[in-house]
Amino acid sequence: MSGALGKDLLGLESLSGDQIRLILDTAEPFKEISERAIKKVPALRGSTIVNLFFENSTRTRISFEFAEKRLSADTVNVSTAGSSVSKGETLVDTARNLEAMRIDMVVIRHSASGAAQFLAERIESNVINAGDGTHEHPTQGLLDILTLRDRFGDLKGRRICICGDILHSRVARSNIWGLTKLGAEVAVCGPRSLLPNAIDEFGVKIFDRVEEAIEWAEALNILRLQFERMTAGYIPSAREYNRVFGITRERLDRAPRDVLILHPGPMNRGVEIDSDVADGPHSVILDQVTNGVAIRMAVLYLLAGGKPELAEAAKGGSGRGREERE
Amino acid sequence: MTVILLKGGKLVDPSQRLNKVGDLLIVDGVVEKAGGSIAGPDDAEVIDCQGLIVSPGFIDVHCHLREPGREDVETVATGARAAAAGGFTAVCAMPNTDPVTDNQAAVGFIVRQAQRAHAARVYPIGAISVGQHGKVLAEFGEMVGAGAVAVSDDGKPVASAQLMRTALEYARTFQIPVIDHCEEPTLAAGGAMNEGIVSAQLGLKGIPAEAEEIMVIRDILLARLTGGHVHLAHMSTRGSVELIRWGKERGINVTAEVCPHHLSLTEESVRGYDTNAKMNPPLRTAADVEALQEAVKDGTIDLIATDHAPHHYDEKEREFADAPNGIVGLETALAVVVTNLVEKGGLSFSDLVDRMSCSPARIFNLAGGSLGQGSIADVTVFDPAAKWKVDPSAFLSKGRNSPYAGMTLTGRAACTIVDGTVVYRAGLPGAARER
Numbered sequence: 001m002s003g004a005l006g007k008d009l010l011g012l013e014s015l016s017g018d019q020i021r022l023i024l025d026t027a028e029p030f031k032e033i034s035e036r037a038i039k040k041v042p043a044l045r046g047s048t049i050v051n052l053f054f055e056n057s058t059r060t061r062i063s064f065e066f067a068e069k070r071l072s073a074d075t076v077n078v079s080t081a082g083s084s085v086s087k088g089e090t091l092v093d094t095a096r097n098l099e100a101m102r103i104d105m106v107v108i109r110h111s112a113s114g115a116a117q118f119l120a121e122r123i124e125s126n127v128i129n130a131g132d133g134t135h136e137h138p139t140q141g142l143l144d145i146l147t148l149r150d151r152f153g154d155l156k157g158r159r160i161c162i163c164g165d166i167l168h169s170r171v172a173r174s175n176i177w178g179l180t181k182l183g184a185e186v187a188v189c190g191p192r193s194l195l196p197n198a199i200d201e202f203g204v205k206i207f208d209r210v211e212e213a214i215e216w217a218e219a220l221n222i223l224r225l226q227f228e229r230m231t232a233g234y235i236p237s238a239r240e241y242n243r244v245f246g247i248t249r250e251r252l253d254r255a256p257r258d259v260l261i262l263h264p265g266p267m268n269r270g271v272e273i274d275s276d277v278a279d280g281p282h283s284v285i286l287d288q289v290t291n292g293v294a295i296r297m298a299v300l301y302l303l304a305g306g307k308p309e310l311a312e313a314a315k316g317g318s319g320r321g322r323e324e325r326e
Numbered sequence: 327m328t329v330i331l332l333k334g335g336k337l338v339d340p341s342q343r344l345n346k347v348g349d350l351l352i353v354d355g356v357v358e359k360a361g362g363s364i365a366g367p368d369d370a371e372v373i374d375c376q377g378l379i380v381s382p383g384f385i386d387v388h389c390h391l392r393e394p395g396r397e398d399v400e401t402v403a404t405g406a407r408a409a410a411a412g413g414f415t416a417v418c419a420m421p422n423t424d425p426v427t428d429n430q431a432a433v434g435f436i437v438r439q440a441q442r443a444h445a446a447r448v449y450p451i452g453a454i455s456v457g458q459h460g461k462v463l464a465e466f467g468e469m470v471g472a473g474a475v476a477v478s479d480d481g482k483p484v485a486s487a488q489l490m491r492t493a494l495e496y497a498r499t500f501q502i503p504v505i506d507h508c509e510e511p512t513l514a515a516g517g518a519m520n521e522g523i524v525s526a527q528l529g530l531k532g533i534p535a536e537a538e539e540i541m542v543i544r545d546i547l548l549a550r551l552t553g554g555h556v557h558l559a560h561m562s563t564r565g566s567v568e569l570i571r572w573g574k575e576r577g578i579n580v581t582a583e584v585c586p587h588h589l590s591l592t593e594e595s596v597r598g599y600d601t602n603a604k605m606n607p608p609l610r611t612a613a614d615v616e617a618l619q620e621a622v623k624d625g626t627i628d629l630i631a632t633d634h635a636p637h638h639y640d641e642k643e644r645e646f647a648d649a650p651n652g653i654v655g656l657e658t659a660l661a662v663v664v665t666n667l668v669e670k671g672g673l674s675f676s677d678l679v680d681r682m683s684c685s686p687a688r689i690f691n692l693a694g695g696s697l698g699q700g701s702i703a704d705v706t707v708f709d710p711a712a713k714w715k716v717d718p719s720a721f722l723s724k725g726r727n728s729p730y731a732g733m734t735l736t737g738r739a740a741c742t743i744v745d746g747t748v749v750y751r752a753g754l755p756g757a758a759r760e761r
Contacts (some may be wrong), residue, residue, distance in 0.1 A: 013527065092643055112645035113529035114599030134648070135529030170529060196526035197534070 003305045007058055007207075008120040008127040011136035012177040020178055022308055024146050027291070027298035029312045034170045037248055043301055043314040044073035047104045052094070053079045054110040059265055059289070060130050061141070064107050067296035073105075086117025091115060092122055092164030099123045105303065107130070108132070109294055124305040134168045140264050140298060143292040145325065147284050148219055150291070156183035159214045161205075164272055165194040167234075170285065175221060176202055190214035190245060193234045210245050214252060217261035222247050225272045238271045249276045258282050265289070328746060329353050331366035332752030334408035335375025339382050339682045339697040340676045341440045350380055352703040360697045366455065373748075375707055378740050381679040382416025382695050383704035385686040387658060388480070388505075388583060388631035391417075391440060391448065391590040393425025396434075400724045402436060405656070408634075410750035413739030414595050415704035416447035417634075417692060421458070422481040428453035430468035437473040444740070445749045447674040448691065449475040454493045454504065463492060475690050478505035480559055483541060485490035486512050490545065490577050494554025503557040503581065503690065507543035508566070509533075509607070518647045520593040520608040528596065530646060533608055542566045542746035546573035546580050557689065558582040560633050562607035564617035568751060571626050581689050583631040584618050586655060591615075592597040601642045601649035602729040605635070621682055629685040632659045636725025654725035655726070658716060660708060664728065664737030668710070675710060681734055682708055707741040713736055 004022055005015070012020065020235075030235035033039055036305045049068050053061055061077065068075045091110070098106060105126040108116050113125060113133030118126035131137040136310050152158050155298070160179055166172045179186045188195060189212075199206060207213040214220070225241055235241055252259055261273075261283040279283060283295060299313070328592035334349040334548050339345075339576055354541065366372065389754040391405035403420070409417045419436055427436060433450045440448035452469035458479045466477055477497060484490045486503055493504045508552045512575060515535040519525050521532025542558055549556040561567065561584050567741035573580040591614050595603035602607055621627040631725065635652025642649050653663075663682070683706070687695025694704040718726040744751035 090640070090644055110645070112647050114646045117599055118645060133529050164497045173527070173529060197532075198523040201523040202526070306641060 003302055004308060005302050007164045007303070009138055009299055009303060010116050010120060010127065012138045012174045012181070012237065013139050015137065015181070020142070020145070020181055023142055023295065023298050023302065024149060026302055026308050027146055027294040028070060030301070031291070031294040031299040033187070033297070038039070039070050040072055041056065042072045043068065043315060044068070044071040047073040047304060048102070049073045049105045049107065050098055050103050051075060051077045051302070052098070053077070053107045054108070054115070055131070057130070060109065061183045063211055063289070063292040064130060064287040064296050066161070066293050067300055069308040070293070071297055073300070091118060095119050095122045099125065105300065106324055128299060128303065131170050132135055133170065135170050136153060136174045137200045138174050139292070139296050140171050141252045142172060142299070143214055143288055143295040144221055144262055144264065146291045146295055147288045148260070150217070150287065151266050152282065155179065157185060159185045159187070159217050160219045160221060161187040161189055161207065161217035162221045162223065163189045163210065163245065164225055166190055167194045167196050167200065168226065168229070169223050171223060176204060181320060181321055183277050187213060187216060187279055191235055210247070211251060211254070211266045216320065218257065219262060220247060221262040222273050224266060237271070238268070242271050246272060246274060247277050248274045249280070252277060260284060262288060327354055329366055329370035330743065331364060331370040331372045331434045332375045332705070332707065333372055335378045335380035337361060337380050337697060338675050338679050339684070340680045341382070341696045342698050343406045345676050350421045350620060350697065350705065351579050352705070352743065352746050355702045356412050357697055357699055357700060357703050371640060372512045372602060372752055373707070373741060375728050376456070377709065377711070378707050379675060379710050380705060380707050382683040382687070382697050382701070383411050383706045383742065383744065384660070384682040385690070385692060385694060386414050386417040386632050386656065386659070387629065387635070387686045387690055389634035390422065390636070390652070390671050391419045392636060393423065394435065394524065401639050402448055402494055403443040403445070404722065404724050405634070406440060407441040408656045408721060409446035410742040410744070411661050411739060412658070413498060413706040413708050413742055414446050415744045416449060417517060417656070417705060418449045418451050418475060418690065420478060420480045421451050421453040426453050427451070427682050428456050428458070428464040430452045430465065433469045433472040433474045440523055445744070447744060449473065451476045451478050451480070451505065452478065453482060453609035454479045460485055460489060462751065463496060465488070466500055466502070470502060472501070475692060476557065476560065477741050478507070480505060480507045483507050483511055487544060487548065490680070491548050492554060494552040495546055498552070498554050501553045501691065505557045506541065506545050507537045507559050508545065510537045510540045511541070513537035516606065517608070519596045519663045520610045523595060523612060523752040524593045524596060528599070529597070535565055535610065537615070538607055539564055539565040539569060543571045546570070546726060549573070550576070550578045551579050553579065556582070560585050560588065560607055560631070561618065561627060562588045562610050562614060564614045567626055570621070570737040574626065581628045583629050584622060584627045585623070585631060585633045586659045587653060589615060589618055589622065589630070590662050590666040591729060599646040600654055600729065601644070601646055602727050602731070604646060604649050604651055605633070605653055606651035612629040623665060623671070623673055623677065630663060630681045631686070632656055634723070636723055637727050641724060642727050651739050653729055654721065654723050656722050656723060658728060658730050658735065660666055660739060661735035661737045663741060664710060669736055684697060702742055703746040705743040706739060708737060708739045710737055712738040
């Protein structure tokens with residue numbers, strides 16, 4: 001039953017460069033479906049998918065839901081803010097109950113690092129990690145990479161800098177794994193108090209000053225600054241963050257080249273990114289959102305056992321990808 | 327008259343400079359004679375020890391027996407039986423029970439429960455502070471009178487330097503060590519594993535080595551200031567070893583222990599989010615393991631202790647960050663040490679016996695730790711070459727949380743004698759379940 005990706009998508013660390021390219025290539029034909037008047041193909045008809053969100057999410061949950069519906073899967077959303085512990089039922093019991101309802105896939109978002117793997121090891125359904133704690137957010141990493149590839153083509157040797165709170169960012173980890181596996185040069189830039197102490201062992205360049213990062217990079221992926229980082233004492237204030245690390249028009253104007261601007265959202269305008277940058281000519285932030293649906297369709301399709309070479313056919317409405325699974 | 331004759335084993339007791347094949351005669355709970363060929367009386371119980379090592383009984387100065395409070399995960403009785411099965415003739419029980427063992431009545435309760443168990447001896451350790459709250463000193467004198475052999479707020483670091491200072495001073499009257507769990511609380515807050523590349527990749531909050539080392543040097547300096555005896559629990563970092571060496575070179579009254587898991591496993595075990603690799607202090611790096619092994623060999627670290635910490639299956643079967651710290655260790659300690667330090671690390675069996683028996687007896691001023699004539703007959707007989715696969719379901723401990731499950735290890739207790747009575751014998755009915 002496991003296809004080219006194995007049973008689950010838990011992170012980009014465990015994927016090869018070829019597997020990542022496979023997902024990106026599979027996403028290409030799915031992009032077009034969302035442009036149609038009737039945005040639906042029967043590739044996952046009859047599949048049951050549970051979107052299990054233990055943590056608040058708007059964008060990712062909606063993106064997954066669109067991807068599932070456009071592939072004709074039956075979906076159920078379970079949203080419960082807070083941890084499973086506060087809810088009373090343990091994650092393992094939740095998993096067993098889902099399994100007992102004979103579902104095919106689980107998309108899980110959870111505040112604990114490793115929660116997706118924990119679930120995947122305990123149920124036979126395919127598990128897709130939609131963000132686990134500060135560990136990984138593989139579909140976000142993939143959609144960022146797809147967006148970069150749309151502009152740059154081959155990413156080998158391309159210089160991409162991830163800016164902001166690397167320490168607490170699952171998006172940063174997935175991007176670092178994915179981009180390095182595709183041969184890109186990756187850098188990070190942020191206050192040292194928001195970088196892991198072992199960052200130099202990640203095989204990335206480190207910039208202490210955002211001006212140096214902008215001078216070096218061909219693209220910036222600007223992470224959201226979470227306000228609880230200030231109350232926890234990692235940095236003094238949002239105001240100073242913007243003054244020292246904010247991506248501003250003024251800073252970008254001094255860059256030796258046009259710099260592509262990505263942001264996984266939701267944005268804090270005027271903190272990590274200024275509005276004229278977010279809405280400027282080199283911003284691909286909304287392309288990321290569009291690509292998110294295609295990437296998630298590709299991941300769902302491949303995990304369901306769909307053949308990559310049949311993605312084009314599946315798109316045409318034969319539904320063969322799904323049938324290949326049986 | 328009860329007579330036990332251990333025939334043909336290799337007697338290993340560095341305290342008596344013993345290290346050769348010979349017999350051991352035990353009469354009425356006391357070592358009568360060690361060495362040479364001994365012909366016991368006709369009614370002697372003769373135990374064939376050929377191919378086995380006969381040593382003074384192992385003593386674990388650091389375990390959690392959970393009673394009172396969490397009898398569902400361990401009791402004094404099950405812990406004492408697990409200890410005996412692991413070759414321990416005595417263990418010291420940490421006071422982080424519920425309620426906390428911070429007064430003479432609570433200490434007396436553990437002493438009585440241990441007497442009923444008829445297994446390994448159990449010596450209570452009293453709390454340093456009332457309720458382990460780190461504020462008010464507990465009554466050391468009365469606790470010692472009831473049977474406590476040391477004080478510790480283990481599980482919680484003594485955050486206040488002033489309280490630690492006072493404890494070290496006050497403990498001098500009773501000549502007991504003050505045991506500290508070295509962890510700077512603000513640096514370690516929320517941490518789930520060692521801070522480093524693995525924690526960064528897994529997205530788990532790390533505990534830097536410095537959180538331990540800051541408190542190690544603080545405690546050593548306070549021991550220098552007070553002349554008190556500080557015993558540093560479960561050392562886990564290379565830096566701590568260097569600091570202990572620094573203190574000992576200056577004649578400061580500091581002793582230290584290390585756990586089998588910190589001598590054998592690294593932070594790499596956490597990959598995959600296995601909660602049986604979660605403990606505090608956390609598993610560190612290969613360089614730390616190497617430094618700790620060296621420190622055991624050269625004596626910088628005085629002894630090996632288990633930090634046996636049983637937890638319920640359900641508590642470990644959850645998200646890594648939410649799972650409790652700790653693993654069981656009583657029934658795997660010997661094998662982990664033989665496999666990792668003797669077989670791979672070149673530690674002699676004589677030094678192993680010192681670190682697991684003679685040294686803890688000496689440092690905690692406990693009976694045992696010797697096969698000398700007239701010593702109490704606490705004796706461990708173990709097979710240094712037995713290879714066995716760790717199966718937690720066969721543990722006598724109620725705890726099953728072991729990172730060694732499924733591993734094949736070398737070295738296993740064959741017979742454990744406490745006060746001249748066999749309390750555990752591998753494979754024999756009556757002593758313990760066959761393993």
